[in-house]
Amino acid sequence: METAQTIASDGFVIEAADREAILHERDHYEQPQAACIEALKIVQRRHGWVPDGAIAVIADLLGISPASVEGVATFYSLIFRQPVGRHVILVCDSSSCFLTDYEALRDAFTDKLGIGFGQTTSDGRFTLLPVCCLGACDRGPAVMIDDDTFGPVHPDDLDTLLEGYA
Amino acid sequence: MTDALSRLRYRCQLRQDADERREETHPLTWRLHDDGTPVFLKEYEDKDGYAAVRHTLNEQTGAQVIDAMKTANVRGRGGAGFSAGVKWSLTLQGDGMPRGYIVCNADEMEPGTFKDRLLMEQTPHLLIEGMILAAYANNARYGYIFLRGEYIEAANHITRALKEARDAGWLGADIAGSGFDFDIALHTGAGRYICGEETALINSLEGQRANPRAKPPFPGQSGAWGKPTVVNNVETLCNVPAVLRHGAEWYQGLSGQLSNDGGTKLYGVSGRAKRTGLWELPIGTSGTELLDRAGGIRDGEQLKAWLPGGGSTGFLLPEHLELPLDFDSIGKAGSRMGTGLLTVVTDQQSIVSLMRNLEAFFARESCGWCTPCRDGLPWTVKILQALERGEGEQGDIEMLDKLATDLGPGRTFCAHAPGAAMPLSSALQYFRDEFERGVRHETGPAHADPIPVGEV
Numbered sequence: 001m002e003t004a005q006t007i008a009s010d011g012f013v014i015e016a017a018d019r020e021a022i023l024h025e026r027d028h029y030e031q032p033q034a035a036c037i038e039a040l041k042i043v044q045r046r047h048g049w050v051p052d053g054a055i056a057v058i059a060d061l062l063g064i065s066p067a068s069v070e071g072v073a074t075f076y077s078l079i080f081r082q083p084v085g086r087h088v089i090l091v092c093d094s095s096s097c098f099l100t101d102y103e104a105l106r107d108a109f110t111d112k113l114g115i116g117f118g119q120t121t122s123d124g125r126f127t128l129l130p131v132c133c134l135g136a137c138d139r140g141p142a143v144m145i146d147d148d149t150f151g152p153v154h155p156d157d158l159d160t161l162l163e164g165y166a
Numbered sequence: 167m168t169d170a171l172s173r174l175r176y177r178c179q180l181r182q183d184a185d186e187r188r189e190e191t192h193p194l195t196w197r198l199h200d201d202g203t204p205v206f207l208k209e210y211e212d213k214d215g216y217a218a219v220r221h222t223l224n225e226q227t228g229a230q231v232i233d234a235m236k237t238a239n240v241r242g243r244g245g246a247g248f249s250a251g252v253k254w255s256l257t258l259q260g261d262g263m264p265r266g267y268i269v270c271n272a273d274e275m276e277p278g279t280f281k282d283r284l285l286m287e288q289t290p291h292l293l294i295e296g297m298i299l300a301a302y303a304n305n306a307r308y309g310y311i312f313l314r315g316e317y318i319e320a321a322n323h324i325t326r327a328l329k330e331a332r333d334a335g336w337l338g339a340d341i342a343g344s345g346f347d348f349d350i351a352l353h354t355g356a357g358r359y360i361c362g363e364e365t366a367l368i369n370s371l372e373g374q375r376a377n378p379r380a381k382p383p384f385p386g387q388s389g390a391w392g393k394p395t396v397v398n399n400v401e402t403l404c405n406v407p408a409v410l411r412h413g414a415e416w417y418q419g420l421s422g423q424l425s426n427d428g429g430t431k432l433y434g435v436s437g438r439a440k441r442t443g444l445w446e447l448p449i450g451t452s453g454t455e456l457l458d459r460a461g462g463i464r465d466g467e468q469l470k471a472w473l474p475g476g477g478s479t480g481f482l483l484p485e486h487l488e489l490p491l492d493f494d495s496i497g498k499a500g501s502r503m504g505t506g507l508l509t510v511v512t513d514q515q516s517i518v519s520l521m522r523n524l525e526a527f528f529a530r531e532s533c534g535w536c537t538p539c540r541d542g543l544p545w546t547v548k549i550l551q552a553l554e555r556g557e558g559e560q561g562d563i564e565m566l567d568k569l570a571t572d573l574g575p576g577r578t579f580c581a582h583a584p585g586a587a588m589p590l591s592s593a594l595q596y597f598r599d600e601f602e603r604g605v606r607h608e609t610g611p612a613h614a615d616p617i618p619v620g621e622v
């Protein structure tokens with residue numbers, strides 16, 4: 001398995017540290033497949049998303065098929081198979097936030113950023129996505145930007161909120 | 167982070183002061199601080215932490231632990247309300263059976279649910295202690311905490327607590343000199359509500375797509391990597407230390423005459439109430455008392471309906487608030503207690519729009535494995551959107567009735583679709599007139615007579 005091809009057709013090269021981290025995860029579980037999600041997350045932490053070439057590299061490191069890595073990568077909503085902005089905004093669209101004016105907040109985001117869900121601003125700063133209940137329902141509507149959760153967020157708060165993320 | 171930004175940050179809120187929360191009455195939260203700072207190892211040990219592990223592992227058998235859990239009647243807090251003691255008594259162990267796993271379900275994504283977050287952020291050692299005791303009862307060798315990826319602070323606090331516990335000898339080999347060995351790893355997820363379904367969770371833990379598995383075999387017979395696996399919710403596991411520290415009778419007594427279920431419940435309120443948040447109260451506390459604590463409904467609005475425990479539970483009416491919030495009482499009223507966190511809906515909210523929001527959630531989150539769920543849910547959303555716009559056709563409401571039946575229990579691979587059907591069928595029952603107001607058109611091509619097949 002150490003013969004892993006590290007350069008893929010799209011020129012993707014895995015960082016040595018990420019390779020080590022994935023191999024470390026692999027030995028953590030009963031079977032290598034179990035490290036698949038974590039491996040995708042390791043690549044994503046570095047690149048912001050999971051480039052095509054990374055699928056083959058991860059498959060090789062874990063000794064599983066690329067199809068199975070791709071199947072996993074496309075199943076989970078927080079694994080990105082397309083480039084995203086520097087900051088990812090997750091807006092909760094579930095029921096308690098819906099009851100506390102999520103739709104007005106969503107519209108304020110799309111107006112302010114000029115993009116819809118699933119899109120990235122042209123300066124590459126923000127990607128906007130909906131997300132399941134963030135477990136912050138008592139202070140809805142709730143939003144997550146990168147690793148931070150906010151709530152309640154009103155349309156007037158957007159400037160303050162977005163300024164925090166250059 | 168600037169001050170202005172920091173003011174917008176979410177912090178979970180237990181709405182009870184320290185003087186109300188006592189060891190004798192609040193097994194889950196008595197150690198917590200009013201300001202929400204977490205309780206780590208030193209303080210946890212000073213406040214009687216890990217005493218149940220020391221005592222139980224050295225002086226009781228696993229079978230005695232299971233008996234205590236049965237007598238205490240700790241019912242699963244993940245939503246289904248199955249007795250933890252009974253579940254544990256069905257785990258395969260002994261006679262050449264390999265030692266399996268304890269998996270903590272910390273995937274909390276049920277709309278309207280924010281209780282496990284509080285426990286993991288503020289008292290991570292309570293969960294670890296509960297998992298050690300569960301492992302002892304089920305003869306598990308290893309534990310996983312399956313945490314949703316978005317709970318960053320919980321992940322940080324659990325990681326620190328696991329290290330503290332390992333350094334102090336509460337995890338690893340020969341715990342508390344008992345000869346029992348057990349350790350726990352944190353596994354963080356990558357999104358998708360369906361990961362919370364216990365067999366989908368096991369697939370996800372194994373690094374697969376999170377499609378549920380057929381039952382039987384139940385996880386206790388063959389779960390993660392084919393070994394006996396016990397899946398329990400965070401709050402369920404957090405109840406275990408107090409049961410073993412103070413005894414099953416004491417625990418049963420916490421809910422007194424209010425309920426046959428034992429102990430307390432971390433209840434919550436979200437939606438259109440004034441003081442939303444969390445409270446630890448005896449299980450069986452009424453909805454009226456809970457809503458009172460939440461300061462009632464927002465000014466100028468009237469209570470219209472409520473969901474007792476998340477988006478997959480059925481709507482109830484204001485008159486149902488008198489009921490004890492426990493599994494049997496809410497079940498008899500035609501809904502489910504679910505997670506026990508109320509979602510409050512007022513007269514300013516159209517039920518049709520709310521249903522459209524809920525079904526859009528379930529449609530998006532369907533894992534796509536079985537047809538009624540994968541195809542039925544988007545169909546439901548389409549009809550609801552039409553009714554919401556006032557463009558419904560004759561026959562739409564009957565079609566929703568049929569979909570609610572076809573998505574119901576026993577017709578799909580897992581309980582996701584029945585969870586989507588429950589709010590829908592109750593909404594159609596209680597608020598039918600609102601749906602009817604959306605019907606404007608004659609029957610159209612969507613409801614044409616079926617095309618005959620075979621010989622005509």
Ligand SMILES: Cc1cc2nc3c(=O)[nH]c(=O)nc-3n(C[C@H](O)[C@H](O)[C@H](O)COP(=O)(O)O)c2cc1C
Binds near residue numbers: 243
């Ligand atoms: C679609 C779906 C999602 C679920 N999500 C969760 C969840 O996030 N957390 C949880 O504890 N249980 C969840 N459950 C329930 C679990 O399948 C299982 O019943 C529970 O983890 C058992 O633990 P308990 O007996 O301690 O409640 C979900 C069930 C379904 C059908």
Ligand code: SF4
Binds near residue numbers: 377531533535537580
């Ligand atoms: S009911 Fe839905 S979520 Fe459950 S297995 Fe079927 S398609 Fe998947």
Ligand code: FES
Binds near residue numbers: 095134136141
């Ligand atoms: S519904 Fe939005 S955080 Fe729970």
